[in-house]
Amino acid sequence: MLIVMKADATDHQIEAVVRVIEELGYKPHPMPGATRTAIGITGNQGSVDPSHFETLPGVAEAIRVSKPYKLITRDLRPEKTTVRVGDAAIGGDELAIIAGPCAIESRNQGFAVAEAVRRSGARFFRGGAFKPRTSPYAFQGLGEEGLRILAEIREAYGLKIVTEALDEAGVDLVERYADIIQIGARSMQNFSLLRRVGRSPLPVLLKRGLSATLDEWLLAAEYIMAEGNYRVVLCERGIRTFAQHTRNTLDLAAIPAVRRISHLPVIVDPSHGTGKNFMVTPLARAGVAVGADGLIVEVHDQPDHALSDGAQALTLEQYEQLVSEVRAIHEVIAPAAVT
Ligand code: PEP
């Protein structure tokens, strides 16, 4: 059930509806919007009787939700959500650029890349401390030591830190050092992990699973929001197909498809989406052209020596060029990307 308040509903009237929802044993999710507040209801097993709400002061309508999702949808919040992270944002007017190495390998490596990321004007730095590797013998990340380096980078350059948590214990650590928790493609349906980050004060970058449909991906976001964390950023990072010319098939049609259903910001990862250095910039351009709110891009000071994902890492020079190109494209399509 979705309660839509009248445009002139008072805070007092909204609070009264929230109280009724709680008294019924359900969880209220008030979403203030530009023109009106809507309140999502979760925690109900069967359908909720609209007559509890229809006569309450300030209520415009009580709508039964027939779709599988309640909180990610534009029915609840017609305008786009901007996820704010301190003085930076994803989903606002500015194209959000998140860049950095696949993994933090050393202090020197992290700082060398961060310096270039800062210089480009990007506001977000990525770098894995806990890496989900296919082989148990591959480099697994520096763990907490990697997080400490990330925190130093934040201090030195004012960049917001995006880093992955692989499990619930990892979330406890990431919360201490970072600004955005990344949930990787392989964890997209780790439901206890989704619930845990749903109770985090930090925003969540939710990557699309390797073989996830749009509905499965959006329902994963719904898990996070149902716990009360509404600061979710979706990330298209490519899916498994029969194609062999790329590591994954970057599904750029997912951007307008998500946009039609959800108010959440959505960004593109052309690095994992292609797996190949020479394809990253062309697909980054395309991602911005289809209306993504931002990009997450892997950059390395010495791609040939990278301990993970070297084949898709941009050099510092290539990255600098990419940023100037995608900014120009964003300028052109920004008015269309608003909706
Ligand atoms: C990453 O960002 O380095 C990563 C492992 O991404 P994904 O979960 O999309 O594979």
Ligand code: MN
């Ligand atoms: Mn990677």
